[in-house]
Amino acid sequence: xxxxxxxxxxxxxxxxxxxxxxxxxxxxxxxxxxxxxxxxxxxxxxxxxxxxxxxxxxxxxxxxxxxxxxxxxxxxxxxxxxxxxxxxxxxxxxxxxxxxxxxxxxxxxxxxxxxxxxxxxxxxxxxxxxxxxxxxxxxxxxxxxxxxxxxxxxxxxxxxxxxxxxxxxxxxxxxxxxxxxxxxxxxxxxxxxxxxxxxxxxxxxxxxxxxxxxxxxxxxxxxxxxxxxxxxxxxxxxxxxxxxxxxxxxxxxxxxxxxxxxxxxxxxxxxxxxxxxxxxxxxxxxxxxxxxxxxxxxxxxxxxxxxxxxxxxxxxxxxxxxxxxxxxx
Numbered sequence: 001x002x003x004x005x006x007x008x009x010x011x012x013x014x015x016x017x018x019x020x021x022x023x024x025x026x027x028x029x030x031x032x033x034x035x036x037x038x039x040x041x042x043x044x045x046x047x048x049x050x051x052x053x054x055x056x057x058x059x060x061x062x063x064x065x066x067x068x069x070x071x072x073x074x075x076x077x078x079x080x081x082x083x084x085x086x087x088x089x090x091x092x093x094x095x096x097x098x099x100x101x102x103x104x105x106x107x108x109x110x111x112x113x114x115x116x117x118x119x120x121x122x123x124x125x126x127x128x129x130x131x132x133x134x135x136x137x138x139x140x141x142x143x144x145x146x147x148x149x150x151x152x153x154x155x156x157x158x159x160x161x162x163x164x165x166x167x168x169x170x171x172x173x174x175x176x177x178x179x180x181x182x183x184x185x186x187x188x189x190x191x192x193x194x195x196x197x198x199x200x201x202x203x204x205x206x207x208x209x210x211x212x213x214x215x216x217x218x219x220x221x222x223x224x225x226x227x228x229x230x231x232x233x234x235x236x237x238x239x240x241x242x243x244x245x246x247x248x249x250x251x252x253x254x255x256x257x258x259x260x261x262x263x264x265x266x267x268x269x270x271x272x273x274x275x276x277x278x279x280x281x282x283x284x285x286x287x288x289x290x291x292x293x294x295x296x297x298x299x300x301x302x303x304x305x306x307x308x309x310x311x312x313x314x315x316x317x318x319x320x321x322x323x324x325x326x327x328x329x
Contacts, residue, residue, distance in 0.1 A: 093114060093115060093118050094111065094114075094115065095115075096111070096112065096115045098121075098124045101115065101116075101121070101124065101225065102124065102125075102128065102225075102228060102232075105225050105226065105228055105229070105284065106228075106229065106233070109226075109284045109287050109288065110287055110291060112225060112288075113222055113225075113287060113288040113291035113292065114291055116218065116221045116222060116225065116288070116292070117218060117291055117292050120215070120217045120218045120220070120221035120222075121221050121225075122195075122217065122220050122221050122224050124225075125221070125224035125225045125227065125228050125231075126191060126192070126195065126224055128228060128231060128232070129191050129195075129224070129227060129228070129231040130187055130188050130191050132231045132232065132235050133187030133188075133190070133191060133231070134183060134184055134187050134188075135235075136235055136239055137182065137183045137184075137186070137187055138183050139239060139242075139243065140239065140242050140243070140248055141179065141182060141183055142174060143242060143243075143246055143247060143248055144248050145170060145171070145173060145174055146246075147247055147248050147249060148170055149167050149170055149171065152166055152167055152170070153167065195220065195223065195224055195227070196220070198223055199216065199219050199220035199223050199224075200216070201307070202219050202223065202289070202303075202304070202307065203216045203219040203220075205303055205307055206219065206289065206292075206293050206295075206303065209303070210293070210295065210299065210303050212293035212294070212295060213293070214292045214293050218292045219289075219292060222285060222288035222289065222291075222292050223285055223288075225288070226281050226284045226285035226288060227281060229277055229280050229281045229284060230277045230278065230281055233277060233280075234252075234277040237252065237277075238250055238252065249263075251272060251275075252275055252276050252277065253271060253272045253273065253274050253275040253276065253278075254271040254272070254274040255268050255271040255272035255274075257271070258271065266317050266318075269316055269317050270312065270313075270316070270317050272316075273312040273316055282304055282305060282308055285304055286300045286301045286303075286304045286305070287300070289303065289304055
């Protein structure tokens with residue numbers, strides 16, 4: 001049985017309550033202190049992470065930009081250089097043998113000129129032209145001498161004594177060294193000189209007048225191959241006609257529409273230049289001119305045909321008519 005005084009019991013209860021409150025306050029204080037200590041630690045531990053995070057992201061960004069830049073540079077080096085819109089892409093160049101080039105100038109001239117633009121060749125057409133020229137001279141040499149004599153005999157502008165002297169000198173050319181020089185030497189020298197001068201004229205027109213850019217050898221080879229039309233096709237047609245008619249005055253031009261006795265007139269000389277083989281050569285050479293210079297076809301045709309018309313008006317019609325009065329041709 002409890003013999004304590006109730007007052008003492010109450011004091012003891014209050015003291016226990018006070019002790020419990022004190023303990024609870026101590027616990028709360030300790031918890032608050034521990035939280036206060038842990039919070040700066042966490043902030044200190046997080047701050048380096050926050051500071052290090054951008055430091056780690058910067059190098060990764062730089063590495064990515066460097067990688068992207070290197071890839072762009074590699075792609076730029078791998079890609080071919082950009083071409084100007086004015087320059088068309090080069091077609092693949094097909095290798096052509098000498099035989100294919102000679103045949104192609106009649107059947108597919110543009111392919112031949114594309115080849116000649118990168119690999120100009122002058123010797124094959126020159127050799128063929130010389131061989132055909134020597135053979136033609138050998139076959140029609142006597143016929144040409146007879147025609148020349150007949151022209152002087154019909155020329156009334158030359159005094160009789162002077163005419164006879166000229167005819168005698170021409171007759172002597174049938175034999176002796178002059179015959180062999182005319183047959184074998186003149187075709188060789190004439191081919192080189194004529195081709196070189198014509199090519200030089202068209203090279204000057206293309207580079208200076210028309211503002212193009214090409215090498216002289218390219219223009220030379222284009223014209224030399226184009227001339228094979230006259231050298232081969234023209235000889236095949238005209239030589240048999242000359243032998244059958246026994247005259248070199250055979251016409252495959254517009255001059256055939258005029259009478260033969262009008263051969264001294266300026267109109268006859270002008271129309272005689274419109275020979276079917278000459279026009280064929282000019283058309284083919286215009287194609288080559290456009291390919292060599294990378295001109296438009298219209299610009300190349302104008303450059304070639306206007307130059308040719310000026311030539312025949314000055315040299316064939318004007319000067320030809322002037323000297324024809326003295327030679328009878």
